[in-house]
Amino acid sequence: MKLNNTKPFYFGAATSSFQVEGGANLGGKTDSIWDEFTRRNYYIPQEGSTEREINYIDVSSDFYHNYKQDIARMKEMGLTMFRFSIAWARIFPKNEHDVNLEGVKFYHDVIDELIKNGIEPLVTLFHWDVPVWVQCRNGFLNRETTDLFEKYAQVVFREYGQKVKYFLTFNEMVIFNKNQFIWGSLTPEYKNRSDLMAKSMHYCHVACAKAVNVFKTLRSQGIVSKSSLIGITHTDGPVFHGYEGDLEAQVHENLIGNLAYFKPSFDGEYPNELFKLWNKVGIDVDIRDEDLMLLKNNTHEFIGWNYYQPMFVKKTNKFGVSSDIFGWNETKIPSEYKTTKWNWIISPELMVESLRDFSKNYPHLPIIITENGYGDFDDEIDGKIYDVDRINYIKDHLDGCYTAINDYDINLIGYNYWSFQDIFSPSAGYRKRYGFVKVDFDSLVRTNKLSYYYYQSVINDPSHDSDYDIETIKKNFEQSFKDGK
Ligand code: BGP
DSSP: OOOOOSSOOEEEEEOOHHHHTOOTTSTTOOOBHHHHHHHHTOBOOOTTOOSOOBOOOSSTTOHHHHHHHHHHHHHHHTOSEEEEEOOHHHHSSSSSSOOOHHHHHHHHHHHHHHHHTTOEEEEEEESSOOBHHHHTTTGGGSTHHHHHHHHHHHHHHHHHTTTOSEEEEEEOHHHHHHHHHTBOOSTTOOBSOHHHHHHHHHHHHHHHHHHHHHHHHHHHTTSSOTTOEEEEEEOOOOEEOOSTTOHHHHHHHHIIIIIHHHIIIIISSOOHHHHHHHHHHTOOOOOOHHHHHHHHHOOOSEEEEEOSOOEEEEEOTTTTTSSOGGGSEEEEOOTTSOBOTTOOBOOHHHHHHHHHHHHHHOTTSOEEEEEOOOOBOOOOBTTBOOOHHHHHHHHHHHHHHHHHHHTTOOOEEEEEEEOSBOOOBTTTBTTSBOOSEEEOTTTOOEEEOHHHHHHHHHHHSTTOOOOOOHHHHHHHHHHHHHTTO
């Protein structure tokens, strides 16, 4: 399919700091909760297993030392956008007073290098990596953290606000909080604590609103560029029931997983239904009038959306009876859907449905797909990765984007594949590979996969035709392999 679009469309790729850069002590960075958690829970399952693997992230893909060669590879591929996050613990390693100039310089260097190579930086302020010193003060369960985050946001916007056009406050607030308070899979490792989840979510929203306020103030003063925008990345939807009698489950999941996030960020208010639900189950959140005012006056300006899979839900026997509102539903995989090896449902069609919903609810806001990707074991043949499944996944999702733009006139302005190169995966460590570029985690040598040449061909074709001729792509791939790329 071709992209019939006269407006610019960014073809990007994404990463996050804790997953790609290498851990503590680089550029004065101290530990984040991910450094701390992965060291304490180190676990490698049997080869080929899809169990959660947890490894050290001290080196990961070492983007910190390799960003120049990585960006050169992005340019050669033709990327026009690169999404990455800034590590809060690198900017403020010890406390809220001392800014680490070495860390500040690192991100200036990365941003300058991207711009020099014609790649638009898309900068996330927070991708789950709370500095340990902040967590020691109870992280996002402490109202004070909203002020610490505001201070951090001040520095980021003042430093990079003239160079960066698109900022995101948070990545996937819902998954960050589920990891910490529902699944117990990240520090402080609480399980099934919907009450703490609600409290933390509220402070996260307040922190974002404070950051948006700083951003807009600095922009009005000309410190941040007049053309820069502030968005936020959410995920979790779209939710479906697909089962007789489970409409209630769908409505519930949509409320606690989507509306509780989208509405405060883009409408500046919580859905009333959420207050009713909290009331009913006795969840008491410290929401003050001044918080509500802050949310109302500081909404985000574009929608960042991470889409991997839709969610199909069914009630459990706990539905409606416990305060653990995240335990009311279970997820299901309807048999008609294909999945990845980690059982993530593949459905570009339902991605389009959601884009239509966003655009109906927020016609005035541009949308950027900030993540979409295919995790695989990436078996090799003679040292080469022929990742045709990944290519087909991308093709189908790009076609979904084109349908959204061509047929429904949706204001979708970019697609960022997750991830540019192989990096640490929170749910499956280093064995779940996403990249266009293989990283050998021992030698750190980078090698392009077949999908690299697919995406390159789409970007460089003036009509961005997503169809491909496998033989031509293979020829380019094999030639480049001979050339040592
Ligand atoms: C998103 C996160 C990313 C990324 C991706 C894939 O939720 O924003 O950080 O990792 O999911 O998930 P995983 O690596 O666990 O497969």
